[in-house]
Amino acid sequence: xxxxxxxxxxxxxxxxxxxxxxxxxxxxxxxxxxxxxxxxxxxxxxxxxxxxxxxxxxxxxxxxxxxxxxxxxxxxxxxxxxxxxxxxxxxxxxxxxxxxxxxxxxxxxxxxxxxxxxxxxxxxxxxxxxxxxxxxxxxxxxxxxxxxxxxxxxxxxxxxxxxxxxxxxxxxxxxxxxxxxxxxxxxxxxxxxxxxxxxxxxxxxxxxxxxxxxxxxxxxxxxxxxxxxxxxxxxxxxxxxxxxxxxxxxxxxx
Amino acid sequence: xxxxxxxxxxxxxxxxxxxxxxxxxxxxxxxxxxxxxxxxxxxxxxxxxxxxxxxxxxxxxxxxxxxxxxxxxxxxxxxxxxxxxxxxxxxxxxxxxxxxxxxxxxxxxxxxxxxxxxxxxxxxxxxxxxxxxxxxxxxxxxxxxxxxxxxxxxxxxxxxxxxxxxxxxxxxxxxxxxxxxxxxxxxxxxxxxxxxxxxxxxxxxxxxxxxxxxxxxxxxxxxxxxxxxxxxxxxxxxxxxxxxxxxxxxxxxx
DNA sequence: ACAAAAGTGTTTTTCGTACACCCATGA
DNA sequence: TCATGGGTGTACGAAAAACACTTTTGT
Numbered sequence: 001x002x003x004x005x006x007x008x009x010x011x012x013x014x015x016x017x018x019x020x021x022x023x024x025x026x027x028x029x030x031x032x033x034x035x036x037x038x039x040x041x042x043x044x045x046x047x048x049x050x051x052x053x054x055x056x057x058x059x060x061x062x063x064x065x066x067x068x069x070x071x072x073x074x075x076x077x078x079x080x081x082x083x084x085x086x087x088x089x090x091x092x093x094x095x096x097x098x099x100x101x102x103x104x105x106x107x108x109x110x111x112x113x114x115x116x117x118x119x120x121x122x123x124x125x126x127x128x129x130x131x132x133x134x135x136x137x138x139x140x141x142x143x144x145x146x147x148x149x150x151x152x153x154x155x156x157x158x159x160x161x162x163x164x165x166x167x168x169x170x171x172x173x174x175x176x177x178x179x180x181x182x183x184x185x186x187x188x189x190x191x192x193x194x195x196x197x198x199x200x201x202x203x204x205x206x207x208x209x210x211x212x213x214x215x216x217x218x219x220x221x222x223x224x225x226x227x228x229x230x231x232x233x234x235x236x237x238x239x240x241x242x243x244x245x246x247x248x249x250x251x252x253x254x
Numbered sequence: 255x256x257x258x259x260x261x262x263x264x265x266x267x268x269x270x271x272x273x274x275x276x277x278x279x280x281x282x283x284x285x286x287x288x289x290x291x292x293x294x295x296x297x298x299x300x301x302x303x304x305x306x307x308x309x310x311x312x313x314x315x316x317x318x319x320x321x322x323x324x325x326x327x328x329x330x331x332x333x334x335x336x337x338x339x340x341x342x343x344x345x346x347x348x349x350x351x352x353x354x355x356x357x358x359x360x361x362x363x364x365x366x367x368x369x370x371x372x373x374x375x376x377x378x379x380x381x382x383x384x385x386x387x388x389x390x391x392x393x394x395x396x397x398x399x400x401x402x403x404x405x406x407x408x409x410x411x412x413x414x415x416x417x418x419x420x421x422x423x424x425x426x427x428x429x430x431x432x433x434x435x436x437x438x439x440x441x442x443x444x445x446x447x448x449x450x451x452x453x454x455x456x457x458x459x460x461x462x463x464x465x466x467x468x469x470x471x472x473x474x475x476x477x478x479x480x481x482x483x484x485x486x487x488x489x490x491x492x493x494x495x496x497x498x499x500x501x502x503x504x505x506x507x508x
Numbered sequence: 509a510c511a512a513a514a515g516t517g518t519t520t521t522t523c524g525t526a527c528a529c530c531c532a533t534g535a
Numbered sequence: 536t537c538a539t540g541g542g543t544g545t546a547c548g549a550a551a552a553a554c555a556c557t558t559t560t561g562t
Contacts, residue, residue: 019275022371058368062342086340086373088316114312117276117373119340173426188541205543206525229540230532249423442514459516460552467550483513484559 003044004105006136011110018055021113024066025053025087025120025156027163028074030127030143031180034192037143038160039073039132043153044139048101050153051160052141053118066121073141075131080124080179084166085159088117093154101153122163124179171197173249175216178237186224186232187211216242257298258359260390265364272309275367278320279307279341279374279410281417282328284381284397285434288446291397292414293327293386297407298393302355304407305414306395307372320375327395329385334378334433338420339413342371347408355407376417378433425451427503429470432491440478440486441465452507470496 028039040049052073056065063083071077092115099107132141144150149160170176177185177193191207211217218238223231282293294303306327310319317337325331346369353361386395398404403414424430431439431447445461465471472492477485 019367019371021273022276056342056371059344061344062340062371064344065342083340086316086337088310088319088373090313090315090318113273117273117310117316119342119371169427173423186541203525203527204541205527208543210524225533227540228532228534228538230542232541440514457552457554458514459554462515463517464551479560481513482511482559482561484515486514 004103008105010137011107014055015110017057019058020111021116023053023055023116023118024062024069025051025118025154025159026066026070026073027051027120027122027160028070028130029122029124029146029163029167029180030130031193031196032127032143034196036146036196037127038146038149039130039141040144040149040152041073041134041138042140042142043102044137046102046139048153049144049150051156062119066119070121070123072135073133074123074125075133076125076129078179081121082123083119083121085120085162086117087120087155087159089155090115092116092118098153118159120159120163122167124167124176126179126182128182168197168199175214175242175245178239178242184220184222184234184236186234188232190217190235214245216245258357262359264391265361268309269364271311273312274365275370277307277309277370277372278316278323279305279372279408279413280320280324280327281305281374281376281414282324282384283376283378283400283417283421283434284384285447285450286381286397288450290400290450291381292400292403293384293395294398294403294406295327295388295392296394296396297356298391300356300393302407303398303404305410316373320373324375324377326389327387328377328379329387330379330383335375336377336420337373337375339374339416340371341374341409341413343409344369346370346372352407372413374413374417376421378421378430380433380436382436422451422453426507429468429496429499432493432496438474438476438488438490440488442486444471444489448507468495468499470499 030037030039039052041052042049052069054065054069054072056062060068063081066081066083070079070081098104127143132143134141146160146164149157151157152160167176171194176197177190180193181189187208188204190211191202191204194207195202212219216238217235220234220236222234224234225231284291284293293306295306296303306323308319308323308326310316314322317335320335320337324333324335352358381397386397388395400414400418403411405411406414421430425448430451431444434447435443441462442458444465445456445458448461449456466473470492471489474488474490476488478488479485
């Protein structure tokens, strides 16, 4: 079976080139259709979904490894990427169960440690710019609504939950949106994003007032046409001011 | 030389029992004399200081390992301990330089990876309850003023800086103090703690008002005597309410 | 009596929140 | 003309910030 052979080769390469016992898992958030989405992979010849992840080359910075893994899955180079937690429980998942679910070849001869510690990163990407790409280990790569995830492999449901919590906390003192929205967007779109992340409705007047007061967005002359309703204005982020707000961090969306 | 032999033995044990390529570094904060302090170790027969740290047993949760390392250095079991960042740069420090500074025996025959990824934890402890304890690798363990650290081994100055930044951010939405102050303390002492962490003066009237409004402290009947001035009241934390505030997290000391 | 630090209350300003109507557009 | 969603301002209350004098105590 070709897949098993490929898997063996992949394991060989990992063993040769990568740090043992340490991995990266990426929670890639996108925003579409007023929903927060997460990019998941379906492993070959299974119905099992999991987060994109990978291993770190021996001489590679962990941040760079995360970026590399991200790029392979999304095709995007510029994204917001942030380490949020390292998962080091002694038993993160049942390896036998995983091995079975994924029909892995016998790995008992490999000098693998008993458990793997995983460094979690979350990424915020512009949904419209992502080309979800499966790799040779997986059959399918697609977006899932963050509220409707299936039961994932490993401890990936837990990892997503922690990422989401981190994102919510972050939203309260840093701006979010630059990497999740297309370059031009409307105020209601931005509001939906905030509402989705915070998981509660916001008042449009207060939201608009606050956002514009932050000085991180600029209203353009253009308006978006197309709906059977008043054409909304388009906005874009002022990157400099956005970056400044990111650094200084003093919003307070509580 | 006994020390070198001990070191060899330690390395042997680490190689046998611990996860390779992964370590823990702990930034232990204490508060004394209106100063935020960090616990440092001086390596045997050198003038080189560094953070307490260690390795993770193969079947040990990373959190538990951090707790174990902490306890060995401070003798304290109950403390506030939190993972804050994982340091995975490809070149975190110059190993040769370290090897020289610490007069390590030749480690080239060991199957050590080219670099070590380190998981950073910070701890908040009651200065008065700590018995700083050196181990067989170190000659001295003592508190240093966080503003006056020497140049540390490895990338430990950087790690302290990140820990401190994390602590400052945390202070803005979670209470701090339960683990840093003795059981009974005065309002000015608590204020000094906050001022020290935030690195700016606070107004005593507003501070007192706010703290008492949070409902996490209780004023006792006792007063502290001793100075040539008005005796301050003693307070203590209400642990339940403190824990609740920790979980819910909505202070806003900006 | 004086030096040193503790304790305390009021006013002002800022920020968050609640709230409702008209407008533009395409069907 | 109507259905749909977009856009906007004001008033209230809570919380934060600014601000200074009196009290206690030991020397």
